Amino acid sequence: MNTRKIKHIFFWIIAITITVSSAIYQKKTGPTYPKTVEVNFSGENYKFNLIRSSEIGTPCDINIDLKGNTEITGSVFYKKYKVNEPWTELKLKEKTINKKAFFGKGDEQKVLSETLPSQQEAGKLEYFLELNKNGAIQFVEKENPVVIRFKGAVPTYVLLPHIIFMFLTMLFASITFIYVLAKNTKNTKKYAYFTFFSLIIGGMILGPIVQKYAFSEFWTGIPFGWDLTDNKTLIAFVAWTIAIILNLKKQRPLAYIISTLILYAVFTIPHSAFGSELNYETGKITQGIVIQNFMIF
Numbered sequence: 001m002n003t004r005k006i007k008h009i010f011f012w013i014i015a016i017t018i019t020v021s022s023a024i025y026q027k028k029t030g031p032t033y034p035k036t037v038e039v040n041f042s043g044e045n046y047k048f049n050l051i052r053s054s055e056i057g058t059p060c061d062i063n064i065d066l067k068g069n070t071e072i073t074g075s076v077f078y079k080k081y082k083v084n085e086p087w088t089e090l091k092l093k094e095k096t097i098n099k100k101a102f103f104g105k106g107d108e109q110k111v112l113s114e115t116l117p118s119q120q121e122a123g124k125l126e127y128f129l130e131l132n133k134n135g136a137i138q139f140v141e142k143e144n145p146v147v148i149r150f151k152g153a154v155p156t157y158v159l160l161p162h163i164i165f166m167f168l169t170m171l172f173a174s175i176t177f178i179y180v181l182a183k184n185t186k187n188t189k190k191y192a193y194f195t196f197f198s199l200i201i202g203g204m205i206l207g208p209i210v211q212k213y214a215f216s217e218f219w220t221g222i223p224f225g226w227d228l229t230d231n232k233t234l235i236a237f238v239a240w241t242i243a244i245i246l247n248l249k250k251q252r253p254l255a256y257i258i259s260t261l262i263l264y265a266v267f268t269i270p271h272s273a274f275g276s277e278l279n280y281e282t283g284k285i286t287q288g289i290v291i292q293n294f295m296i297f
Contacts, residue, residue, distance in 0.1 A: 081124035165202025
């Protein structure tokens with residue numbers, strides 16, 4: 001293998017690393033990613049996840065894995081988000097579930113569980129836990145209740161291509177940036193076009209379709225609203241449109257660098273941040289911010 005091929009392979013490894021890192025960051029920092037909490041009873045730690053997203057039509061189960069400790073009981077308290085109403089208490093019940101496995105069926109485990117009532121698209125509930133072990137009571141997230149948002153089911157044949165093309169957008173933008181630095185004009189222009197068309201398909205076409213299935217609206221960004229997911233896609237699209245136009249008749253690699261940096265910047269914003277939110281008073285879907293752990297979503 002000659003030096004030129006090794007260099008190109010190295011470039012692609014860097015681009016893939018950036019893209020995968022970005023995807024992981026997007027997933028774990030978003031307001032719909034499960035929140036990991038930990039409680040301690042008599043020196044024994046219990047760590048479990050509290051869900052922050054639920055699909056309409058499937059049970060919204062709050063499952064608390066307490067390592068099979070039957071001495072611990074508890075309740076989940078919930079109410080509609082941003083609605084002045086009393087908290088509703090549901091007693092947690094022992095339940096056996098199948099622990100998810102990457103392949104096949106996972107192992108069975110006993111959990112404390114209760115099902116929150118489903119809401120319509122973009123509806124949100126906030127909830128916290130009260131756990132009791134032999135009279136010792138601990139509240140979990142009472143001061144900072146967990147917010148869970150409900151969404152409609154998005155068909156796999158729509159969601160998967162959306163994810164793939166958005167992944168490719170970041171990948172092609174990264175390799176474009178690298179080729180600009182390497183002063184490889186031919187590959188720079190080729191992958192800039194790949195970036196642009198992947199962004200159109202994944203963000204500007206499939207993105208609104210996903211939004212429609214999930215929250216009954218095609219577009220809630222500018223000029224119709226302030227949905228941050230829609231708006232950051234729009235910003236990236238405008239930046240890349242300008243870069244492509246500027247490079248039609250003359251090479252202006254700086255435009256590709258700027259548009260890639262803008263893409264990186266908007267992708268650092270957690271996915272679903274300032275997203276669609278049902279206003280229970282008006283019945284209309286707007287946008288909202290959830291503040292948890294000192295991070296604004």
